[in-house]
Amino acid sequence: MLRQRTIKNLVKTTGVGVHSGRRVEITLRPAQANTGIIFHRVDTPEVVDLPAHADKVGDTRMASVLQNGDVRVSTVEHLMSALAGLGIDNIHVDLNAEEVPIMDGSAGTFVYLLRSAGIEEQDAPKRFLRVLKTVEVQDGEGENAKWARLEPYAGFSLAFSINFHHPAIDSTASFAEVDFARDSYTKEIARARTFGFAQEVEALRAHGLARGGSLDNAIVMDEFRILNADGLRYDDEFVKHKILDAIGDLYLIGHPLLARYVACKSGHALNNKLARTLLAQPDAYEIITYDSAAAAADAVSQDWRLA
Secondary structure: OOEEEEEOOOEEEEEEOOOOOOEEEEEEEEOOOOOOEEEEEOOOOOOEEEEOOHHHEEEOOOOOEEEEOOEEEEOOHHHHHHHHHOOOOOEEEEEOOOEOOOOOOOOHHHHHHHHHHOEEEEEEEOOEEEEOOOEEEEEOOHHHOEEEEEEOOOOEEEEEEOOOOOHHHHOOOOEEEEEOOOOOHHHHOOOOOOEEEHHHHHHHHHOOOOOOOOOOOOEEEOOOOEOOOOOOOOOOHHHHHHHHHHHHHHHOOOOOEEEEEEEEOOOHHHHHHHHHHHHOOHHHEEEEOOOOOOOOOOOOOOOOOOO
16 A cells, blocks of 8 residues: 655754744654644743644644644745655654754755655554545635635646736746646745845834844845845746745645645735635545555655665
8 A cells, every 4th residue: 555654763953934034943853654744832831832734723824823822833835845855754743942943044954864764654544535526715806806726636736827017026026836746845935935025124024024034044035136145046036935935835635645736926824815715615525545656646746765
């Protein structure tokens, strides 16, 4: 059968929270089959568990934020994206602060950490969520509309369109599409960095956001150009990062998806609304397993190699 996966060994690192600006230590630990992905705040008087699930998202301003009462874990999307990209089903994530560290602004560091820890199969079938009918959500009307939908599909693909009306972004590709069965997550998506605008920093910081943001962990632009001396990693890095975010946001559904995701100008809020809308319609999906990798040829990512 196609099996669930976890990591072989504990691995840890430190970084900075992009919004809090605080130093964070993150520890990734193996988890038993059928555990899922669980974040743990270990800096609280008693350890607080925050399961990685769409209905636990309490805030979507500039990040996907899990909440359990008053306890939060912010900016989970890049790590969730790396876990989806490597096909990891079960893991414990310990944090000594309220935010997953931003690292270099992409999922690349998390891919490296997970592969360093090693990936192993478990004695339990991997469970996929297969979309059976199209589900769509929208925000706004006309040319200002933002929307996202999930369609039935034999594997998992994502197509994304952006429109920022900014010369540095508009000079790059505004559309990208990836298919897990054809394209390499680690090569084509994982290194795409988050991005922001220098003129918005003070307003964001006044609201408790972007306090740890810098040229080391984001693509930063003024009114006309990219300020990072090393430029872009991909010609289409902006739209590729939106796909990276969407992969992470959608993995909060709780299972790898068998669906085609298509979106225009979507973000964390709309992605979470789409996930919740799907899960609220039991006739729109089913949970399935595969007897073999051969039977799941279109569903299995080429990056789901054991490492």
